[in-house]
Amino acid sequence: MGKSSKDKRDLYYRKAKEEGYRARSAFKLLQLDEQFHFLDNVTRVVDLCAAPGSWSQVLSRRLFDDDTENNSSKRIVAVDLQPMFPIDNVTTIQADITHPKTLNKIMDLFEGEKADFVCSDGAPDVTGLHDLDEYVQQQLILSALQLTTCLLREGGVFVAKIFRGRDIDMLYSQLSFLFERVVCAKPRSSRGTSLESFIVCLGYRPPSDWKPRLDVNMSVEDFFQGCDIGRLTIDDEIPNYREEPRSIAEFISCGGLDSFDSDATYHDVPENTTALDPVQPPTNPPYKRALELKRQGKLTRAV
Amino acid sequence: MSQLRQLSHTGPSVCVKFHGKYVLAGYGVFVHVYNYESGELVSISRVFHRNKVHGLAIREKSVLLYGGRSVSLLDIDYLWGNADNTRFEKLCHEWVVSGEHSMDGSSVFLLTSYNKVLCCDLSFRVLQTKAVYGERSILYSGTITVLNQDKVLVNAGTVMDGVLVWDLKTEKTIHHFTDHEGSIFYVAASIKGRYAASCSDDRSIKLWDLHSGHLVSTGWGHTARIWNLKFYDNDSKLISVSEDCTCRVWEISERGTLIQKSIHELHQTKSIWGVDVNDEKMIAVTSGNDGRIKITDLNARTKSDSDSRIFSLDDISKHGVKLRPNEIIKGFYWLRFGLLAMTSEGQVLKFDQKAEMWTSVMTDSRFTSYSATSGVQEFDMVIFSNSRCELLILKFSEDGNEILENKQLQINELTKSTNCLVRGYNSKLFLVMESPNPKDPFFCLRMDASNLQHEERLYFKKPKNFTASSFAFYENFAIFGSRFSTLAIFDLENCEREATVLRKILPGDTITSIDFVEKNSESDCLFSVSDRDGFYCFISINFLKRSHKVLLQNRIPKGFLEGAHYNAQGDFITYGFKSNLFYVFNETKQYEVFSELCGGAHRQWRYLPNFGLDEFIFIYIKASSINFRKIHKAAYPEILRNGLHGREIRDLCVRTEPLHLGKTVFCSASEDTTIKLNVLNVKDGETKTVWTFRKHTSGLQRCKFINNKFMISSAAREELYLWELTDTFMSNPYMTIICALPSSSEIPDLRIMDFACKAIEGTEDFILTTVYSDSAIKVWLYSSDENTFKLLISDKYQTCCLLNVALVTLDTELILVVSPTDGHLVCWNLTKYIPYVIQNNKLVKVLEGFQPQIHLPDISERIAVHSAGIKSFEFKIIAENRFFVYTGGDDNAVAISEFVLDKSHKTIQGCVRSFISAGAASTITSVKLIRRDMTLLTASVDQVVRYYDVSAGDLVLKNKFYTTNADTGCIDTLSSATGSIALIGGVGFSVWTLE
């Protein structure tokens, strides 16, 4: 199966290349916005876990190309562990969003102003231990939420990728303390066979009795201690097991039924179109050396 | 009120630990205790409510358990005594990566994922929280080394920032190792504190000197991520386990170099998570994603040095044997007392294993240069032959000290011989000689084994294109295996009679073994047959009726297959070569029993029983030295629990009819591309896999029994197979593919998402409908006479992927129902489109004057039910014109829809009757009606099984239960004497009873 076969199976992949997006993910944000219109009238946004940058491209086009007025007050900051090729009107930072220092850097770029919109499409590498993977994913969302509580204006919107696993209802419950409406949305461009969805949190309501305080010495958990969102706090004793608050968020499928189905196999791709090159820059996996050794036949069972 | 109760659970096990003669294993929310000497599962104790046990630490009688955010501290006796210990569970606010007792046992340390240590007293009061200032990176791994009451080191494996070793008391970083790439998955400190070892996403192991802080060496070898490491044998060795399903032993040299010493393939794809070593017994225990708990002898089953010997020709001549300069060993055979070998000079050598002595027995110049050696162990006999049809038969005394018979023969009937096969059967010795001339018959010599007298000479006419490669006897018949995977059956009582020739019974070429298994009440004789290209089959032969049938065909994962047989425990064992290795593999339980790096299949070798239950010897020549390798019966049970699939189970199907009392068969289809045929004990939920089929080449989609005999499975790449199950033999149930569905293109890349069948009364024929990822819908007729699928209808819904399909009969009508990813239910009336008359919900007879039409009729009804794809549906016929559809969707909703056929049978009207939008916190992956369709079970990815009363036509939630299977994806049910049995699959498998 070559590239063209991937094109055939995945129309969004093809469409992304045609429209100049770096990844098919762009359509997820576009379809979410089609449903919620959260990008109308926003001027300052943060795109976390942004590489290769297709969401930032969508944001850049929306903020700058569609409306050329008041450009000086507009701001897009994109953050990722991986380096990103520059995008017009986007400030990129290569950093770990779980690190408190990173959050300080982003806040510095906003010079005391608030953001209208924070999104995170981040996903850690999975190990296959479902509970650990889900935990790490939720920590990533909490890190994004941490920044959100420091930076988002009242009434602003927070969007993050989630995997609807075992403890997702705990996250729903916690987010509903901070936002007017919490929806679990699945764009048609996200595969039905994957557990991926997006949590769309509308109408930020900062808690009145709690002031977010970033401290490089605090973990995300420490940060939220005292903020009454139903997360477990420990004082001087590790408490007995108890059922933690859970709630089920409203589910919305977006993108409309006339949009492409990412699970379908399409045939109407011309057989001999030359496959376009992948739009993402090649990554540098940590196991590159191991692959090289394997190729050289140095990882055989001959011991 | 009815209760769901879990009978058994098989699933990922993350940690294992030796404790005396026991193994403690974290098994989901449970701790299992096994006696590794007897293999017995001593107790199962539930310790957490929802979280999996990821680790445990034992100090005297105190056990510290942790997993996720849960921790628990209890007296070890409680694990034996109480089935439920969940009352001790505590919940931390951060993930607990590791835990240890303090030196004096008065407190415990918990390392959390934010690189901080909670120092707690024994009732989990937090005495102190320790961390390194400014180092709050998130951890994937970490361990705590308690050196003494004051000195405690934390070895933290971060996601982004390498390994940090810090001092708990001073909260100062001692070492920061940054040579790895990617996340650190494990860090272990050596027992005596000199080294630390770590592994990361870069797939290497690094050994660090904790005194100097230097990287000492890097171990490469694993082909995927490494999950766990452990020092043992006084820090001279390190063991590693990995995603690649191997466990590797590394020797640490004086100067700290890691040298890979052995590799063990122990678990099924993918991931071994846990490992521990018992230093005294030199055994390891491992646990994996497949739910297996495995004991491995690190000395690879050699008890002493004499179990593994090499003799060069020089060594042999030092025993006083005179060898010419170019004399080499040409062949050998193993008897009770030792080895007999033939040299290129016709010299017969003997190795007495007791005396450890080589001697020269005789020289027979007829066997200079070309000879073949074979023997019969039960007769203490070796046979040498050459190309001129000359034979030498030597029968020894049991101790090998005397030659009891010495017979030299010349077979004049053939002019030349290229092949001499030898077997003993019923105290007779059989010798079969084959000439290179295809016109010559097989020549067979039969004589009394005791005195080599009463020679009988038999000739058999050779079938076309036949070169014998193996043979077996059964009663009066000889069965020969040949190239081109052909078998020929000869009647020994009637040599004139033409052989029965069974051509191409396997996909490969040369048949390497034929073994009799059993004879059933129908006088069908079962044989296992293997071919060198890696395929094996079970063939039932009825010698009286001269009929045969292949009941099972399968292939090994890779390599060459030299033989296969059942062992004493009833496990099917295969052996052969994989590149430069010789391997023995337990095909039933799916693990490597033994392997030896011998250089490959092209050399001279023999693998023979070694006089004792499960005792074997492997002999081979490498660099003109002769190597012996004894393979003993395992000293301990090799498997404490076998597990099931190592990846997600996509579908399950139970056969309704029991196999025999209290047992039933079911199939599990997995993302790992295999289908397993398993036997379930209905009473206690115990599950035993009998066969693992490797026919599909992509992840499985569905499997269903369509009746008691046939099962259908489907997968991506348009694979759909019809399987036939045979349960008339005692040894095992057998299953084989009898027909494959034709695909629509040469390079099929469509997924068959689902299928449905409707039987045609009084025949084994059925209507099959398949739905595809490109929105295609096809209807087929399976004809058992022709054994073909004939296409009746081929059409499309729209462009979206179709997820489910069903065929519903309403009195005289046949309705096709499909659910696409758009969340709708779509119906077509197929009545006029199939060539059968339908009466009383049944397809009864052929419709006269049927006009085939390739396209579907217009859609009869299409209603929106879910706002995302329907993952699973069930049907219930309410009246002769009405049915309900029960659905579960990706939108977390459950629904009941109703469809009514109007009187004229022209239109169908549908509506949603009952809808619960928050039916689960996550995708509902399976719905199942049970208890005469009064109850609906749903399974969802949030790991909750819900139970609805649907008797009144709407959904009334009655109860819900937590399951430990992540990615819960499929359910199948079976009615039992006391209620129902539910099989639930996902990443793991559990059996529940509903009473």
Ligand SMILES: C[S@@+](CC[C@H](N)C(=O)[O-])C[C@H]1O[C@@H](n2cnc3c(N)ncnc32)[C@H](O)[C@@H]1O
């Ligand atoms: C699915 S990709 C994002 C795609 C992006 N939205 C786009 O449209 O191009 C997920 C990204 O999350 C990033 N990521 C994961 N963990 C992170 C962390 N802790 N800090 C920053 N980025 C992280 C990964 O490097 C990866 O590039």
